[in-house]
Amino acid sequence: MSTVTTAPAPAKTSAAPAHPPGHEPVHNYLLEPGPGPDVKGFARVWPTVKAWATTVDHKRIGVMYLFTVSVFFAIAGCAALLVRAELMNPDMDFLTADEYNRMFTLHGVMMVFLFIVPSIPASLGNFALPIMLGAKDVAFPKLNLMSYYIFLAGASLAVYAILSGGIDTGWTFYTPYSDTTNTAVLPMTMAVFVAGFASILTGINFIVTIHKMRAPGLTWNRLPLFIWALYAVSIVQVLATPVIGITMVLLAMERLVGIGIFDPALGGDPVLFQHFFWFYSHPAVYIMILPAFGVISELMGTFSRQRVFGYRAIALSSVAIAMLGFLVWGHHMFVSGQSPLSSIVFSVITFLIGVPSGIKILNWVATMYKGSVWLTAAMLYSLAFIFLFTIGGLTGIMVGALAVDIHLHDTYFVVAHFHYVMMGGTVFAMIGALFYWWPKMFGRMMSETWGRISAGVTFFGFNMTFFTQFILGSQGMPRRYFTYLPEYHDLHQVSTVGSWFLGLGLLMVLFNMIWSLFKGKPAPGNPWGAATLEWTHTTSPPDHHNFHRTPLVTHGPYDYDVLFSGDGYGGDGAGTPAPVPNPEVGGPQEMGKSVDLGLSQPKPKHD
Amino acid sequence: MEREGSFWLPPQSSTTAHEIDALFYFIIIVSVIIQIGVTYYMVKYAWKYRRRSHADRPVDVHPNKWLEISWVVIPSLLVFVVFFWGFKAFVSAGIAPDNAYQIHVTGKKWLWEFEYPNGTTSVEDLYVPVGEPIELIMTSTDVLHSFFVPEFRVKHDAIPNRYTTVWFEVKEEGTYQVLCTEYCGTAHSEMYAYVHAVDRGTFNEWLRTGGGNDNLPLNELGASLYDKAGCQTCHSVDGVSGTGPTWQGLWQAARPGSEEGVADANYIRTSIVNPNAYITEGYEGIMPAYPNLTDRDINGLIAYIREINGDWTAADSAAAAAPADSLAAPADSLATPDAEPAE
Amino acid sequence: MAENAHTSSGHDDGHHGHHIIPLGVLLKVFGALIFLTILTVVLGLWERDGTIHLGALSVPVALGIAGVKATLVAMFFMALKYDTRVNALAFSLSIVFLVVFFVFTFLDTGFRDTFNEWPDTPIDERELQELRLQERNEALQPAFEAQPLVLPGDTALIRTP
Known part of the structure; x- marks a missing residue:
């Protein structure tokens, strides 16, 4: 038995010398290329910064993405806490109406474009995909680095837009309001346009890598399901993102030059903007959830020590969801003035998409059957995902039903639905993925005890925050409201208190991560007993x-x-x-x- | 509200509400069953097959083809049932009966205006006869708004330069909340209106008197318009400066640039009809015009401003009540409504 | 083995038989694109002035011209004509998504009168139509009044008690 002693680590990314024998990293990617051990103190700073800023190593790029999206998640999360605090009482006024409108728009734009769309693919995908394929790097490493810088450029434009007063249009930018409002819409649309290219280039990189750089013996039928998910996601990113780019350009031209495409006074149609916008934004939500599906497949397999039930069904359903996702955008527009005929067509196809998602859930539960289930923190987050995403998916059926959506559209019911799938889904899966791949990425084990506690706290806080919003919505509380009628007061209070628990749970995850980098146990090569290449054939890190x-x-x-x-x-x-x-x-x-x-x-x- | 709703839904106050509610409850019940099933098996397997030792070996499980087929076929059948049910209710909610009474609705930042076939207009209060189908022909003059009455399960966007419609039939007399559900700016959360369902007789009387405004003394008319026409969004009456100048101290205040040099009746009238003619120093020229206010409405606002500045007496009220002041459209004309002019 | 690993063109690895499009072809394609652009603008101006009456055909015609231009750009400027079929296939598959967007959006704009006729036409067009109707009626009015319905001699047909 190896004794594992933790030597005090000088820098947060140095691997302590006490890895189990045979598991010591030889050329730890966190340290090499970089200043050697002979360079000490402040002399290390500039060479390290330069080495990371010019890296083409997909793992380093993945870590940089992870850090960046986490920063935006934190900022947008604080905005959400402020929004909920303002909604504690109907006469709460520490934010004015205009400030509140900017705050919820900030939350939406930052969460969607700067956090959740890049989240799993750009951070964990970049890190894990080539290793899972048995490749040395992605197909276009320099393009990968350029993607990251393009993302940073887009993010900087967004930050500039926020600092110059922000926007108050909601993340959906509906015209004619976004056409005429006096806020920083122009820089924000340009930010989205630029950041979109990062998505597109990453997608191209992944598709080529998966097609061309698989290790010998790795057939399509042996691909890990996380790779299948990333493949489907990359196709969607490449096909859909250009549309939001052009939509933002059209909106910018409408504001700058008045081309009249959305302005009814000039013969345009405001509903056309919604078609343009949702043609991307609906596939975008599949971009958000498909990598999470991939992560859950990996976690359920490893922590049940049982092959994933229905491998082929899960792989093909990912591609089916990706393709069908392009045909349903009108379900965001049932009461927007689009023709009832198109509403009916969109509703039918929306229901069809529910079926592959349902198949996946049932397959994941069946994976545990006669397995050997190990309830680590990652597994707890994964089980929480199954519970929360099922609720999210079923309520999606609810709002996809034509008549019921008349009542529920633009109420808190929809807000609760998409938070269940995006946060209860993607964010929980991402936290599970971080617990899972953290040892591989940083060579340290996170605290399992605190991880399990944080899973319970976030699960409790999340449900307290958002389940009440289902009831608020079906009782008629509209969304994007700064103040509300007294009959909604109690539920809003419950929801706000729930948000504090949720924030607490997320803080626990953050502290766990930081703690592990300093004091975590050095990780062996395959602590979870997984069977994919990154665990069986590489050191940690x-x-x-x-x-x-x-x-x-x-x-x-x-x-x-x-x-x-x-x-x-x-x-x-x-x-x-x-x-x-x-x-x-x-x-x-x-x-x-x-x-x-x-x-x-x-x-x-x-x- | 005395009407009883349920845990999930507001009271069913329109004749079509129960169709939507029935589908809602069906989906909830099926969803709860599925959720309980998934959770049950998840927890059961996580417990029953928990790891005994790290030496546990994977057990061969034969794929059960019929199980996989069943959980493709059954959800597909369920979603088709839900679709058809929703489709039927959608059609019924979308097509108004032929004899529906049509009322024109205009959404604008941040109020709802209603215009009746005989020319009566009303702001914020939609009077309708109970038990009869009403069709609302809606449009907007600036940005997207959405007309939502939770108790009727009715909602549709109001779009500039287009008409959109909803219909409903109210089951019992009462007042029902209307909310705007398409984000439209600062006061989106305060863009309220009220549906007042009254019996036929009361409704006819209300309609005949032009919405009751014909009988209101001018200063009270002005006070009511101050609220309903949205003046209070930007103008206070207590001296606090807002987006626009306060009305306290406005009457006969010095206004260099106006015809008489003071804020008199003509100044106020011009400021309402053509706001950018005189922009008070220290404020931006962002006040919208109010061309739909009648002469009597504007006289009412002038009277109200005079009243809060202490310059309106009972004698003025009596003089104003003389018929020559009343310029409202004849309440019993059967002129059909013109199309709402696009702004 | 190493010699067979490279193509015989002697270019950098990654390019196979790089076809260079002659300048003449490029210029001719450019000329065609300019001509088609001018055609689009001219047709639009004629339609607006009333010289031609395309009506419902104006959108398909404009899309058709745009399609021809896009094909020329793809085949010659993007050199898809001289490339492997796979790339042309990838390109045409993306056109499928464009078609999806157009078709579904047309399901909206073309069928707004599914339930009733109010949402079908924008309000300003409605007012224009009503104005035109009114003007036509006024123009017809003199001709209508020129023919009295009742002639003086008709009174003889009315019996008086």
Whole structure:
């Protein structure tokens, strides 16, 4: 048994020397390339900054994305807390009506465009995708870095727009209001336009990487479901994001030059803006949820130590949802003045999309059947996801029904619905994914105890905040209201208090993360006993070039028997006796065992 | 409100509300069943198959084809049932009966205006006869608004330069809340209106007297318009400066640039009809025009301003009540309404 | 093995047989695009002035011209004509999404009168139509009045008791 002692770590990303034997990173990507150990103190700062700013390593780019989106999540989250605080009482007035309108718009725009759309694909996708495929990097590493800088440019424009007074149009920018309001709509539309390119380029990168850079033996049927999800997401990003870019340009031209496309006085149609906007924004919500689906597949498989039930159904349903998602945008517009015929068509197709999502939920629950369920923090978040997303999905059916939507549209019912799927769905999945991949990314284990407690607190706070909003909405409380009628007072108070619990739970996650970087136990290569390449073939954290040797894949991604087979999967027939998978030590490490057959992977030019 | 709603929904006060409610409850009940099922199995498996040791080996589970098929087919059937039900109720809520009484509605920042077939206009108060189908022909003069009456389960956007319609039939007399549900700016949350469902007789009387305004003394008319025409959004009456100048101290105050040099009746009349003619120093020229206020309405506002500045006596009221002052449209003409002019 | 790994063109890895489009072709395509743009504008002006009456055809005609221009750009400026079929396929698949957008939006704008006729026409067009109707009636009025319905001799047909 290895004794794990934690030496005090000088810098937050240094791997303590007490990794289990055989699991020590050799060329830790967090440190290399960078100043060597001989450079000390402040002399390290500039070389480190330069090394990270010019990196083309997908793992470093993923970490930078993670940091950036977390900052925006925190800011937008604070905006949400302020919004809820203002709604504590109908006569609460620490925000004026105009400030309140800017605050909820800030929350929406920042959460949608600067947090949730890039969240899992750009941070965890960038980090994990090439390793899961057995590749050294993505297909276009420099393009990857450029994506990040484009994202930062778009984000800077958005920050500029906020600092110059913000906008008060709501994140949906409906005309004619966004046409005529005196707020910083122009810089904000340009921010969205620019940030969209980061999405598009990342999507292209992922598609090419998945098609062209899989390790030998990794067939399409052996792809981890997280990769299938990222593949579907990338297709949607490439096809849909240009539309929001052009929509923002058209809105900007309408404001600047008055081209008259949305202005009824000039012969335009305000409803046309809604068609343009939702043509992207509906596929966008699938961009938000599909990577979360992929994460949950990984977590359910690993923590049930059972292959994911219905692999093919889940893989194909991801692609089906991606494609069908382009045909349903009008369900946001049932009472907007679009023709009843199109409302009917959109409603039918909306219901069709519900079915693949339902299949996934049932498949995930069935995965646990006769498995070996390990209730780590990541698994608890994953189970919370299943519960919360089911509610979100079923209430989606509710608002997708034509007649009922007449009553529920633009009320708090819709607000609750999308928070259940986006926050109860994507954010919970992302936190679970962070707990899961944190050891791989930073070489440290997060505190499991505090992780489980935070899962309970966030779950409780989330339901308290948002379940009450279903009732508020069906009772007629409209959304985007700064003040409200007295009969809604009690439920608003409950919702506001719930938001404090939710904030507390999220803070616990944040502190857990920071704590682990300093005091967390150094992680072995495969603490969870997973069977995908990033766990079985790399150290924690991985080497700068991911693998010592090109892996050869001879089994599926959820084939947990390999944890017990002494044969290893390098095909070397070494016949090592079957070890008991031990999360302390992390399962058999195949880093030294895989055989390089000299197939397909070209030698990298820069190493 | 004396009417009883349920835990989830407001009272069913229109004749079509129950159709929407029935579908709502059906979906809730099916959803609760599915949710309980999913949660039950999730918790059961997480407990029953919890990890005993890290040496647990995966067990071979044969895929059950019929189980997978069933959970594709059954949800598909359920969603089709829900779709058809929603479609039927949607059509019934969307097509008004042929004999519906048509009222024109105009949404503008931040109030609702109603115009009746005989020319009567009303702000904020929509009087309708109970038990008869009413069709609202709606439009907007500036940005998108949405007319929502929770108790009727009725909602539709009001769009500039287009007509959109909703219809309802109120089941019992009472007052019902109207809310704006399409974000439209600063006072979006305060853009209230009220549907007053009254018996036929009361309604006819109300209509005949031009909405009751014909009989109001001028200063009271002005006071009521101060609220309903939205003046209070920007102009206070207690001396506090808002988006617009306060009316306290306005009457006969010095206004260089106006015809007589003071804020007299003509100045006030011009400021309402053509606001950018005189912009008071220290304020922006953002006041919208109010061309739909009749001469009597404007006289009423002038009277009200004079009253709060202490310059309106009973004698003035008596003089104003003389018929020559009343310029309202003849209340019993059957002129059909003109199309709402687009702003 | 190393020699066979490269194509015989001797270019950098990644390009196969890079086809260079002659300047003449590019200029001719550019000329065609300019002509089609001018055509679009001229047709629009003629339609507005009343020289031609395309009516409901104006949108399909404009889209058709735009489609031709887009095809020229894709085939020659983006060199899809000289590229592998896969890329042309990827490009045309994205056109599918454009068509989806147009078709579904047309399901809206073309059928606004599904339940009743109020939402069908914008208010300013309605007022214009009513104005035109009124003007036509006024123009017809003199001709209508020129023919009295009752002639003087008709009174003889009315019996007086």
